[in-house]
Amino acid sequence: MMPVEDFEALARGCPETVTLELINGKLEVKAVRDGDHGTIFMWLLRQCLRHRPDLDLHPEQGLMVEPHRQGRARPYGALAPRRHFAGQGEWAPTSGVLMTVDMTSYDDDHASACPYAAAGIPLRLLIDRRSGTFAVRSEPDSVRYRHQRLYDFGEAVALPHPVSITVNTEELKNYTG
Template sequence: MTPSPADTPDMSVEEFEELARRAPETVTLEYINGKLKVKPVPDQLHGAIIMWLLRECMQQRPELALYPEQGIKVPAYRAGRAKADGALAPLDHFVGQPGEWATADGVLMAVEVTSFDSDADTRDRYDKRVGYATAGIPVYLLVDRDTDSLVVHSEPDGDTYRLCRSYKYGDTVALPSPVDITLDTEKLKDYSG
């Protein structure tokens, strides 16, 4: 059976990694499900949300760190590379891992904050969710700026998460084990577009 164009990878992982090293600072490149994805540089409110979440995580779980813009190897469908807006892991977890792309082993939570671009729906709501589930990352937190909500995915099972709960900005969000952090999201209302 001949593979369809949708099943044919854009390039090899090695070719992608070389391209990503040479990409301009105005974009972030990702390789998910065999396809090249271009992610715009985050805006200031995107950065403010990540900083808010970073502080919340470190205040409640000082033995952990939320690593911004962490490259993670995600094996979904074809070998892939996702640049997580945040990866929650033990302090110094990524020290000693070679290169820009670390294994997902030991990552407790991946975080994405949507950007206002045409690819956010596919990239953040589907492709990365599948990639993070397949990599076995226990929790995937999506801060969806289009709907002013947080979507918590947990209990990875193959290429999906068994549980998915949505919360509006202002709700109290209890992130499940192994994260075990409770977010008072009232502050996110200040960052609403």
């Protein structure tokens, strides 16, 4: 079990080619993002800004997760009200975060399992490039999300309350294997 203070010191000195997280006291390494990741993120950012200009989608914002904020996670995106993370520093509390976004890479075995539900974040969006799908997870409890809806790239994806937007994913068919 790695103490949070040790993790934060290690993460500060980590090269930009690696993303570290502390989940359940264990160090996790996330894959480096490629150009398609960035393109998909920018697509989602534009969708969010078009439909909800009152919200910001922050790339790789560090979040304090788990009981007593002892975990550290970096979702690919964190959707929150505008200016929500101003003055928060590298690791911010999860209160006020409406949705996290993660993406698989072609070399990932699976998306990292982070405790966003236990932190009370209402929605989790997982974009799976290998299968060409979106998983929209909602209704968090203290352990997991109780509801999941799966969409194929090309379908209209309905993001429920509190985000309450629908996005057309046809463009994303260009970024699958």
